[in-house]
Amino acid sequence: xxxxxxxxxxxxxxxxxxxxxxxxxxxxxxxxxxxxxxxxxxxxxxxxxxxxxxxxxxxxxxxxxxxxxxxxxxxxxxxxxxxxxxxxxxxxxxxxxxxxxxxxxxxxxxxxxxxxxxxxxxxxxxxxxxxxxxxxxxxxxxxxxxxxxxxxxxxxxxxxxxxxxxxxxxxxxxxxxxxxxxxxxxxxxxxxxxxxxxxxxxxxxxxxxxxxxxxxxxxxxxxxxxxxxxxxxxxxxxxxxxxxxxxxxxxxxxxxxxxxxxxxxxxxx
Numbered sequence: 001x002x003x004x005x006x007x008x009x010x011x012x013x014x015x016x017x018x019x020x021x022x023x024x025x026x027x028x029x030x031x032x033x034x035x036x037x038x039x040x041x042x043x044x045x046x047x048x049x050x051x052x053x054x055x056x057x058x059x060x061x062x063x064x065x066x067x068x069x070x071x072x073x074x075x076x077x078x079x080x081x082x083x084x085x086x087x088x089x090x091x092x093x094x095x096x097x098x099x100x101x102x103x104x105x106x107x108x109x110x111x112x113x114x115x116x117x118x119x120x121x122x123x124x125x126x127x128x129x130x131x132x133x134x135x136x137x138x139x140x141x142x143x144x145x146x147x148x149x150x151x152x153x154x155x156x157x158x159x160x161x162x163x164x165x166x167x168x169x170x171x172x173x174x175x176x177x178x179x180x181x182x183x184x185x186x187x188x189x190x191x192x193x194x195x196x197x198x199x200x201x202x203x204x205x206x207x208x209x210x211x212x213x214x215x216x217x218x219x220x221x222x223x224x225x226x227x228x229x230x231x232x233x234x235x236x237x238x239x240x241x242x243x244x245x246x247x248x249x250x251x252x253x254x255x256x257x258x259x260x261x262x263x264x265x266x267x268x269x
Contacts, residue, residue, distance in 0.1 A: 002030035003102060004080030007088055008070040009038045013045040015088040020053050026095050030102065035077055037061060039070040068192035068201040075191060078183060087177040091121065091225040100222035101180045104168065112185040112214025113206060115174040116222035117165055126226055127159035129171040129218040132265050138250045171218045172268050176202030177226050188212050200252035210266030
């Protein structure tokens with residue numbers, strides 16, 4: 001098997017259904033499989049897959065263990081040389097984008113983890129490759145501080161806004177909405193860290209790929225539409241910091257800082 005494509009669903013059966021329609025119509029030059037993991041949402045997706053997509057492997061998780069937990073279930077069931085993990089809110093995942101990602105890894109054996117250029121529905125670029133953040137991250141990403149001059153400068157650096165997002169390059173870290181990697185690298189790098197329930201799993205994994213001697217690459221030539229919705233940074237401090245998603249973000253970032261305390265950042269070369 002050349003490629004395993006994994007979709008992690010949590011109360012997103014309609015988005016997952018639309019992505020599956022896209023994926024089963026792909027004309028890829030590789031032997032591939034599609035795996036859907038439902039993170040204990042029991043939202044009817046299983047029945048949809050059985051009726052509409054019988055060729056798709058479905059995994060029903062008995063608990064919602066979070067992003068890392070659910071994707072790890074899919075990775076453990078995958079048989080492809082390469083594994084592509086996808087959020088269900090990827091609106092269009094084209095043959096061309098997958099081929100460019102696959103062929104890039106084939107041509108660059110030094111790369112262990114890669115991701116495409118994510119764009120919004122209006123074709124604007126989503127900043128999905130980042131530098132390694134410091135302790136400012138949850139404050140400048142989650143509160144009105146993002147709108148201050150210092151916050152804007154920090155975010156510009158963190159989100160690599162001066163980077164040419166239409167070209168391929170090694171980067172410190174990638175967002176996890178769409179990632180492709182060599183399955184064999186998991187033996188050395190390890191699975192996604194399930195201590196994170198939501199957020200920072202992708203940053204943690206990117207850093208561990210670098211530490212294990214692999215490179216992390218942004219494939220700007222591969223374009224994928226991502227219907228991403230972020231919590232507004234303009235909300236007041238109390239509301240933004242104590243929303244459910246913000247709490248997960250802050251807790252995960254504390255775990256990340258504690259896990260890598262005292263360690264030097266990898267050199268990106």
